[in-house]
Amino acid sequence: MADIQQFDVELFVRIHRGLSNGFFDWLMPLLRNRFFWSPLYLFIIVFCIKSYKKQGYYIIGMILVTFAVGDLIASRLIKPFIGRIRPCNDISLANDIIHRVPCGSGYSFPSTHATNHFAIAIFLICLFYPKWKPILPLGIFWAFSIAFAQVYVGVHYPIDTMFGALLGTCIGFFTFYLYTKIKPAV
Template sequence: MIESIQQFDVELFLKIHRGLSNGLFDWLMPLMRNRFFWSPLYLFIVVFFIKQYKKQGYYIVGMTLFTFAMGDLIASRLIKPFVARVRPCNDFSLANDIIHRVPCGSGLSFPSAHATNHFAIAVFLICVLYSRWKPILPIGIFWAAIISFAQVYVGVHYPGDVTSGAILGTIIGFICSRIFKKIQPEF
């Protein structure tokens, strides 16, 4: 059963990585997964929360950073070494099928830390802000999903890696939002 799941994951990976290949995605998807591309958004979020919510804004920023740290710790330090799945771009059996759109890196594949971290942050912010700003739901999910999809498109993760990362990140983001609401019940 595990082998059939892995085979499906490889086939779906190739359908996305090679089958959806086009000039627009070749330009856009490497940007979507690049942390420097999103830096202005991260800076905006920090400044916005502090300016808009004053002392509570510092708590939101701090808890967002904690959420990110928990996602990264659990995905990268706990699960990845245990599972030890090779990235598709480093898998010798896929060497002739990989389009090198970004450097592969030597890290492991399962789960995607990008997906875990961005879904964790998105779900945390959705849970904290939804009652005040409803558009955070589709915007947050789309943001995390496009970053996750980009990981598959550029060839550094399998779809199962990003799906698992999204699920893990959703759980972490939800738990961290509950912690935040205990610390800041009036928000």
């Protein structure tokens, strides 16, 4: 376990400091900001309602359920149980941290951003892939970029985001399965 933790810290420093550049310093804080993605969320809502009518409301409802389940499991159940300190609050990393965003006082494992965005991405991929194949790479890239930004800005270790991605993927598949069982007939 100590070897895994050491690898995680070394990988964190390689990403957080080693990839440091002006463009990423500008872009990564934006990618993890919930307001940055507001136009995308609005587009999804309008698209679902306009294209799918009544079923669109169920889709939006399931996206909200997907988000709520991810948030509940990651931030309310796992984080307090594990209690891992964020890298930006870890005294042993004080000399390595570049403060790009406020650190926050919550725990680090797993990344709730990664969990929620992978859950939503997987749900949307499962839903729309049969009709629109580009959603697969776009959805994965979207969720990955947000997870990567969490490490780059210094608020999560790589394993936090990897586990969050795995957890979110499972949640996305689960809520899509639920959606297929409750969706209205078209």
